Amino acid sequence: MPPSHTPVDLRPSAQGQALRDTMAEFMRDRVMPQEAEYHRQRHANGPADHSVPAVIETLKVEARERGLWNLFLPDASGISQLDYAGIAELSGWSLELGPEAINGQAPDTGNMELLHLFGSADQKARWLAPLLDATIRSAFAMTEPDVASSDATNITTSIRRDGDDYVINGRKWWTSGVLDPRCAVLVVMGKTDPEAATHLQQSMVLVPIETPGVTVVRDVPVFGHHDQHGHGEVLLEDVRVPVTNLLGEEGAGFAMAQARLGPGRIHHCMRALGAAERALAMLVERARHRVAFGKPLLERESVQTDIAESRIAIDQARLLCLAAAKTIDDHGNKSAAPMVAMVKVAVPRVALQVIDRAIQVHGGAGVSDDFPLAAMWGWHRAMRLFDGPDEVHLRSVARHEIRGVPLFDLTGGDQR
Numbered sequence: 001m002p003p004s005h006t007p008v009d010l011r012p013s014a015q016g017q018a019l020r021d022t023m024a025e026f027m028r029d030r031v032m033p034q035e036a037e038y039h040r041q042r043h044a045n046g047p048a049d050h051s052v053p054a055v056i057e058t059l060k061v062e063a064r065e066r067g068l069w070n071l072f073l074p075d076a077s078g079i080s081q082l083d084y085a086g087i088a089e090l091s092g093w094s095l096e097l098g099p100e101a102i103n104g105q106a107p108d109t110g111n112m113e114l115l116h117l118f119g120s121a122d123q124k125a126r127w128l129a130p131l132l133d134a135t136i137r138s139a140f141a142m143t144e145p146d147v148a149s150s151d152a153t154n155i156t157t158s159i160r161r162d163g164d165d166y167v168i169n170g171r172k173w174w175t176s177g178v179l180d181p182r183c184a185v186l187v188v189m190g191k192t193d194p195e196a197a198t199h200l201q202q203s204m205v206l207v208p209i210e211t212p213g214v215t216v217v218r219d220v221p222v223f224g225h226h227d228q229h230g231h232g233e234v235l236l237e238d239v240r241v242p243v244t245n246l247l248g249e250e251g252a253g254f255a256m257a258q259a260r261l262g263p264g265r266i267h268h269c270m271r272a273l274g275a276a277e278r279a280l281a282m283l284v285e286r287a288r289h290r291v292a293f294g295k296p297l298l299e300r301e302s303v304q305t306d307i308a309e310s311r312i313a314i315d316q317a318r319l320l321c322l323a324a325a326k327t328i329d330d331h332g333n334k335s336a337a338p339m340v341a342m343v344k345v346a347v348p349r350v351a352l353q354v355i356d357r358a359i360q361v362h363g364g365a366g367v368s369d370d371f372p373l374a375a376m377w378g379w380h381r382a383m384r385l386f387d388g389p390d391e392v393h394l395r396s397v398a399r400h401e402i403r404g405v406p407l408f409d410l411t412g413g414d415q416r
Helices: 014-045 054-065 081-094 108-118 121-132 253-289 301-331 333-367 373-382 390-403
Strands: 137-141 158-162 165-176 183-191 202-208 214-219 231-242
Touching: 014 054, 014 081, 081 253, 081 301, 108 121, 108 137, 108 253, 121 137, 121 183, 137 231, 158 183, 165 183, 165 202, 183 253, 202 231, 202 253, 253 301, 253 333, 253 373, 301 333, 333 373, 333 390
Parallel strands: 137 183
Antiparallel strands: 137 165, 158 165, 165 231, 183 202, 214 231
8 A cells, every 4th residue: 555645735924925015026026127227238348348337236226125035044034934935936937137136146145045044153143144244246266277176075175174274275266246346255176184084074164265375266157158257267376274164063065065055046047937938928918919820829739739748747746845855854954855856857847948938939039149048948958067967966866766765565465
């Protein structure tokens, strides 16, 4: 007999629903209409300029006035991860404006979670408070160009104790946010004890960006696109910081990285579903008004099939996301890890499929910069790599399934 299961309520709380309604209005009436101005300002500044367009600062003020601020952090917002999931999805309709407008952008949210969970009182006062206030930004420096960083135990950056200081040497890349002029601090992951057990070698240290020896070498584009906040290659040469800049404890870096990535992966995936919803809406709108061979594309069976397959896939993926968020709320990050791994594989796949269908219906316009679809596809293709590539998450899911209890007991009873 299959085991009994208690029904899971995936509905938001009353507060969560009210905030979601407010967020929907904010995105529709204020954020989406400002996209053209945002891109105009970025184009005028050029790809080498990573300053934030002024329109973002205006939207931040409005978001705070509406109570849409720091909602990603349950202890600050008073809402659950399940509640926030729907808000994160709505922000994903406009990935370059929506998340930052509500101070819910990566990598700052993950870094704020780290500081909230593991930071000292002094660290929280110096770094967490201004991050929560959005007066500075931060970067997370883990990935390295010379090793397979999908296995974080491979990282080679050295963090050596020297009296009351740590001395850091290494090279990082995909250090997102480091090109933004507002970036004030790096969370650097490296090895403090290469002789320790494999998962106890790493530590995290807070490095102010102006520290001597920190060099931002270049911005790494994503499919030729330079994001406003940038994805930097960073050289660390004899970087010296006080031991009080250690985040948490020595040897806890790997565990803290996993704590950081749990909710963050859900937030990334919910934003991706927002992008998928926008792509589907664009697909339908384009097909309704575009006529080919005598009738609107919307009347073509193949297009209708694409629409139906997209709706089914998005709704399936959303349910998986919400279930993972609910599990984090009820049982913690560790218990939710297998579901988060499934979400991280499933959602980018769905987003890419839907965006690709929308591109196809838009024809040549779909791969131009006249529509956001090409940029959306590039970012969500990259999503299959950042926060762990598909293969790592599939490995985790498989291992859990092999160790776990199957839905049906096949060891006895009628096996017909």
